[in-house]
Amino acid sequence: MQIFVANWKMHKTRPQAKAFLQALAPRIKNYPNAEIWIAPPFTALAELSANSSIKRGAQNFYPADQGAFTGEISAEMLKDVGVEFILIGHSERRTLFQETDALIHLKVKAALKHDLLPILCVGESLKEREAKEAFSVIENQIRQALKEVPPTKIVLAYEPVWAIGTGKSATVQMASEMHAYCRSILEKMWGQEWALKTPILYGGSVNQDNAKEFLKNPEIQGVLVGGASLEVEKFIQIIQGGV
Numbered sequence: 001m002q003i004f005v006a007n008w009k010m011h012k013t014r015p016q017a018k019a020f021l022q023a024l025a026p027r028i029k030n031y032p033n034a035e036i037w038i039a040p041p042f043t044a045l046a047e048l049s050a051n052s053s054i055k056r057g058a059q060n061f062y063p064a065d066q067g068a069f070t071g072e073i074s075a076e077m078l079k080d081v082g083v084e085f086i087l088i089g090h091s092e093r094r095t096l097f098q099e100t101d102a103l104i105h106l107k108v109k110a111a112l113k114h115d116l117l118p119i120l121c122v123g124e125s126l127k128e129r130e131a132k133e134a135f136s137v138i139e140n141q142i143r144q145a146l147k148e149v150p151p152t153k154i155v156l157a158y159e160p161v162w163a164i165g166t167g168k169s170a171t172v173q174m175a176s177e178m179h180a181y182c183r184s185i186l187e188k189m190w191g192q193e194w195a196l197k198t199p200i201l202y203g204g205s206v207n208q209d210n211a212k213e214f215l216k217n218p219e220i221q222g223v224l225v226g227g228a229s230l231e232v233e234k235f236i237q238i239i240q241g242g243v
């Protein structure tokens with residue numbers, strides 16, 4: 001099984017989401033080994049509920065159960081409308097919305113409390129990679145996010161910040177090395193069994209041309225796709241690249 005996550009970010013109205021899903025549904029039947037997960041904007045979630053083979057996700061939430069948090073939405077509310085997984089720690093949230101490791105940690109705990117599967121995103125900036133800090137940055141992000149969290153089902157996504165939305169993906173070797181490193185950290189924290197069963201996805205400028213190479217690598221259990229997940233044809237070609 002390989003996981004294909006579409007992160008639509010702030011794209012698609014309801015009619016656009018509906019048209020996409022109508023075109024996608026008959027095509028994914030050909031790929032029974034592909035798990036298709038989509039995180040649309042909140043407003044298009046209801047379009048997704050109609051299609052049961054696709055896992056429904058959200059891109060954001062606030063880690064309190066309820067209260068005076070104008071503009072925010074809780075894990076319980078998302079669960080209530082059929083959301084199954086949630087992106088946490090995406091670099092756009094970290095940089096554009098100043099989300100800290102402490103907030104990300106609270107989000108992981110709140111998601112788990114409400115039985116939402118976290119996709120924990122980690123990634124280093126270009127400056128950090130050039131300074132040879134990539135491994136320590138990633139280790140720190142994982143350790144902070146999962147601090148005192150007992151072994152449990154999550155998905156990890158390695159998304160180098162410099163590769164997101166830039167058209168400049170990491171090499172398969174870079175991703176594979178970092179995935180192995182992430183798994184070694186999980187092993188230290190959670191033991192070998194959990195480290196082995198936690199899927200680690202690669203994200204950052206995945207497209208129809210490079211997906212196959214990533215997906216062939218045994219360290220990579222799937223891909224998290226932004227831009228190229230907005231068009232059915234491109235997304236299907238990415239899924240076709242699976243093994």
Ligand code: PGA
Pocket residue numbers: 007159163164165166167203204205206224225226227228
């Ligand atoms: P991209 O985005 O595929 O457009 O680089 C990936 C992501 O942000 O998850």
